[in-house]
Each structure stands twice: as C-alpha cells, then as structure tokens.
Amino acid sequence: RKEVEQDPGPFNVPEGATVAFNCTYSNSASQSFFWYRQDCRKEPKLLMSVYSSGNEDGRFTAQLNRASQYISLLIRDSKLSDSATYLCVVNRDYGGATNKLIFGTGTLLAVQP
Amino acid sequence: DTAVSQTPKYLVTQMGNDKSIKCEQNLGHDTMYWYKQDSKKFLKIMFSYNNKELIINETVPNRFSPKSPDKAHLNLHINSLELGDSAVYFCASSQAPGTSGGRTSSYNEQFFGPGTRLTVL
Numbered sequence: 001r002k003e004v005e006q007d008p009g010p011f012n013v014p015e016g017a018t019v020a021f022n023c024t025y026s027n028s029a030s031q032s033f034f035w036y037r038q039d040c041r042k043e044p045k046l047l048m049s050v051y052s053s054g055n056e057d058g059r060f061t062a063q064l065n066r067a068s069q070y071i072s073l074l075i076r077d078s079k080l081s082d083s084a085t086y087l088c089v090v091n092r093d094y095g096g097a098t099n100k101l102i103f104g105t106g107t108l109l110a111v112q113p
Numbered sequence: 114d115t116a117v118s119q120t121p122k123y124l125v126t127q128m129g130n131d132k133s134i135k136c137e138q139n140l141g142h143d144t145m146y147w148y149k150q151d152s153k154k155f156l157k158i159m160f161s162y163n164n165k166e167l168i169i170n171e172t173v174p175n176r177f178s179p180k181s182p183d184k185a186h187l188n189l190h191i192n193s194l195e196l197g198d199s200a201v202y203f204c205a206s207s208q209a210p211g212t213s214g215g216r217t218s219s220y221n222e223q224f225f226g227p228g229t230r231l232t233v234l
Contacts, residue, residue, distance in 0.1 A: 045225070097166075099207065103157070105154065
C-alpha cells in the first residue's frame with residue numbers, strides 16, 4: 001500500500017463544473033501537506049499548501065483532516081487550463097537539514113469544452 | 114533567468130552504458146534533490162543533499178551516484194544502465210527547513226527542474 005493514496009482518475013468534467021479530489025496518507029508523522037500540479041511532460045509545481053483550518057486560493061479550496069489522515073482539493077468553475085495531474089503531497093522534516101516529500105500517484109483532470 | 118536547470122533534456126542510450134545528468138540552481142538554495150518519475154507517473158525521491166552533504170538516500174542502487182561539487186550543483190551519474198532505469202529524472206532545490214526563533218520551520222517550497230527523460234534501449 002502506498003503511503004499517499006489518490007484516485008488516479010481520469011476525471012472528465014465540463015467547463016464550469018466543480019470537481020473534488022481526495023487523498024489519504026498513512027504516516028501520522030507527516031507534518032505538512034500540499035497539492036502540486038503537473039502539466040503533461042512538465043515538472044510539478046506547488047499549487048497550494050493545505051491547513052487544518054482549510055484554505056482557499058481563488059477557485060481552489062484545500063482541506064486537511066489530521067484525525068482521519070485525509071486531504072481534499074475542490075476546484076470550482078473549472079477552466080480548460082485546469083487540465084493537469086494533481087498530486088497530493090505530504091512532507092516529513094529531517095531535523096532541519098532537508099524535507100522529504102512523499103507524492104501520491106496523482107489524479108488526472110481533463111476539463112472539456 | 115532559469116531557476117533550476119537540467120541537462121540534457123532527453124537522453125537515449127544502450128543498456129550497460131554510463132551516463133550523467135547535470136543540475137544547477139541559481140536560487141541560492143542550500144538543499145538539492147533528485148527524484149525519479151516512472152512510467153506510471155509515480156514520483157519518488159532518490160537523494161537529498163544539504164550543503165553538499167548527503168542527507169537522504171532512498172535505497173537507490175549504488176549504480177546511481179550523486180555528486181555535489183558545490184551548493185548550486187547536484188549531478189547524477191548512473192553506471193551500467195538497465196532497462197528499468199528508463200524514467201523522467203527531476204532535480205529540485207529548496208532552502209532547508211532550518212530554524213527560526215528557536216522553532217523548526219517545517220517546509221520551504223521545492224522548485225523542480227524541467228526533467229530529463231532517460232530512455233534505455
């Protein structure tokens with residue numbers, strides 16, 4: 001079983017739809033949580049951090065539930081440009097020297113015109 | 114003004130060969146990483162270096178040898194290439210979490226290079 005689990009999709013949605021991605025992680029020592037976005041044949045880029053209180057960035061809302069080790073991402077009013085793979089990522093600190101990011105396998109989103 | 118750069122972008126080679134991938138960052142970061150993304154798109158950390166010192170080695174075969182000549186560079190040399198080494202290799206960099214005001218700062222964003230697509234025939 002992978003440490004970070006995501007539904008691989010693909011999620012095919014029409015423009016304007018609301019889509020939700022879910023993710024679970026198994027290591028309770030995980031300290032911080034993120035969603036990364038990866039376009040086809042490109043590098044991953046940080047989309048947003050995820051906090052227990054929930055946080056929003058424009059059309060994107062992320063939520064963390066530490067008790068159930070569950071992370072979510074909601075995208076409202078989907079645009080064609082949102083089409084990408086969304087990677088759920090957890091981080092473990094290595095005592096100040098480095099971070100260790102653990103990536104989920106990613107969920108592919110295809111927004112249709 | 115590229116932040117994290119890698120060369121080459123594409124690498125096609127025969128089994129058994131030795132090859133190197135270079136990575137450079139101009140962000141002034143002190144921590145650099147190598148990741149491997151396999152054919153199933155699963156991205157996994159291989160190595161992490163902080164100030165030229167190896168911190169993370171994720172049970173990577175010893176055919177893979179990272180070298181960090183200075184904080185801005187982390188190169189990856191691969192000996193005796195195998196078919197299973199075919200993947201996209203991403204370099205990344207960040208500031209180390211470090212401490213601020215006596216507390217550990219848990220995360221600084223990692224910036225990824227554009228990737229090197231390695232194909233072993």
